[in-house]
Amino acid sequence: MGNLPALPKITPLFAAAALAGALTVSSCHAGHLTTQTGTTQDPRAVSVAVSGAPATLDFTRTGGAAIPQAMMANIYETLVRIAPDGSLQPWLAKSWHISDDAMTYTFHLRENVTFSNGSPFNADSVKFSLERVTSEAWTNGRKKQMSVVDRVDVIDPLTVAVTLSRPSNEWLWNMGTMVGAMMTPDGVTDEQLNRHPVGTGPFTVARWAPGQAIELRARGNYWGPAPASETVAIRYFPDPTGATNALQSGDVDVVYSMQSPELLDALTAQGIYTVATGSTNGEVLLSMNNRRAPFDDVRVRRAVMYAIDRQAVIDTAWDGNGTDTGGVPVPPTDPWYYVSDAYPFNPDKARELLAEAGINDTNNRVVISVPSRPYAQNVSEIVVSMLNDVGFDTTIESTEFPAVWLSKVYRQHDYDMSIIMHIEPRDIPALFGNPDYYLGFDSPRVRELLAAADTAPPDQYPAKMKQAVEEIMDQAAADTVFNYPNIVVFAPGVEGIDPNAVSDGLDLSALVKTDPESDG
Numbered sequence: 031m032g033n034l035p036a037l038p039k040i041t042p043l044f045a046a047a048a049l050a051g052a053l054t055v056s057s058c059h060a061g062h063l064t065t066q067t068g069t070t071q072d073p074r075a076v077s078v079a080v081s082g083a084p085a086t087l088d089f090t091r092t093g094g095a096a097i098p099q100a101m102m103a104n105i106y107e108t109l110v111r112i113a114p115d116g117s118l119q120p121w122l123a124k125s126w127h128i129s130d131d132a133m134t135y136t137f138h139l140r141e142n143v144t145f146s147n148g149s150p151f152n153a154d155s156v157k158f159s160l161e162r163v164t165s166e167a168w169t170n171g172r173k174k175q176m177s178v179v180d181r182v183d184v185i186d187p188l189t190v191a192v193t194l195s196r197p198s199n200e201w202l203w204n205m206g207t208m209v210g211a212m213m214t215p216d217g218v219t220d221e222q223l224n225r226h227p228v229g230t231g232p233f234t235v236a237r238w239a240p241g242q243a244i245e246l247r248a249r250g251n252y253w254g255p256a257p258a259s260e261t262v263a264i265r266y267f268p269d270p271t272g273a274t275n276a277l278q279s280g281d282v283d284v285v286y287s288m289q290s291p292e293l294l295d296a297l298t299a300q301g302i303y304t305v306a307t308g309s310t311n312g313e314v315l316l317s318m319n320n321r322r323a324p325f326d327d328v329r330v331r332r333a334v335m336y337a338i339d340r341q342a343v344i345d346t347a348w349d350g351n352g353t354d355t356g357g358v359p360v361p362p363t364d365p366w367y368y369v370s371d372a373y374p375f376n377p378d379k380a381r382e383l384l385a386e387a388g389i390n391d392t393n394n395r396v397v398i399s400v401p402s403r404p405y406a407q408n409v410s411e412i413v414v415s416m417l418n419d420v421g422f423d424t425t426i427e428s429t430e431f432p433a434v435w436l437s438k439v440y441r442q443h444d445y446d447m448s449i450i451m452h453i454e455p456r457d458i459p460a461l462f463g464n465p466d467y468y469l470g471f472d473s474p475r476v477r478e479l480l481a482a483a484d485t486a487p488p489d490q491y492p493a494k495m496k497q498a499v500e501e502i503m504d505q506a507a508a509d510t511v512f513n514y515p516n517i518v519v520f521a522p523g524v525e526g527i528d529p530n531a532v533s534d535g536l537d538l539s540a541l542v543k544t545d546p547e548s549d550g
Contacts, residue, residue: 083266102535291349308529312514401431
């Protein structure tokens, strides 16, 4: 259903190495996954460099994308899985039936599935997992996605019925995300959730060095096809230079979500690396605090939309990579995706709206709280220039991410503007349907449209969601500068990661090094 994502663009790049001198190359030794907790000498072990290290492995009580990225699909699994085109496919549930009133979902579970600690996966596991999300044990705000569940009934060991309090098109799809993670009663102690998670997935956590690396080991009793590699690791680098150097030295085999186009050019100038570019759920949002002047005035928000040349931002900050949605906060993989023409780049229109709103030299000062992430810093410089050109007096406030940004911007709502990538799948209701969210967007009409879409017959769901998005755009709640590209760089002989990131987990089960001797 909906628009299929663009096929991954896989190209060896031969760009001019503007920063080649900044990259350090040492002897190749990929497969030696060194952390504070030990070293793996498996020559076929594969290591992936990412940014944003988790402080814990427990996403039930901690927000952010880093934990589910590592845990979902690898450790924890769900009844249904989100396919690359955004549709749902059977997973731990081999099939399901929806009642005529769209209120009861009956799931038929796979046989002979066990958790990594040996406990059986069955209907009792499903009941426990879903009820735990709605309990006080879960404090992650994503638990609201399960609030529509009225009751869970065990029919027999392999059949479970979930009854909702109302029809919900969102609910089943959300079951493919972390709120649908299946757990077992003897696998949810603090120690297990924080450091040694227990799931039905193809891997277990063999080693974890907080802030540095997570090493995953293939399970011998996994219910599905065995992982392609016995050992894989996720290594964390706070900046793209470190990840790039690690790839060149052979310390990692893959850089996932490369965040520096300049370093990408320098890295690939050698002509030995493969680059795959896919779609993501990542909306790079130029957020405006709708509670605070001047952005409590829709004319000012619309002026911002007209002031930003989104394609110029993509070309300047990301070397042409990324998708200009016209400001629409929807990724290309969602069925209600469209490209808006409501706010073309029009500085004169922006100046006109600011004048109508009474913005002048006495009240035009705006501070952008920019998180300390490369993409945000790159975007902020050109955005400030565009805003100042139409009459704002804009300055940048560098904000350490995640701790300071989460405290100041996200929780305290103490900011004027910010630039942040929202990568949670199908997050329109969370972003724009909750007036207490950090955006401060309070629209009864939008909430009404979102509710109507969620309870509509499934064939009407995409059209009604598009109506809600169009209303969000009319009120200029935020400006999606671009949909973030997922750029993945592979060393020779490495394959098995899909660059299209449409769910919240980074599936490493197919990752393999086909010719480890080629690493040098």
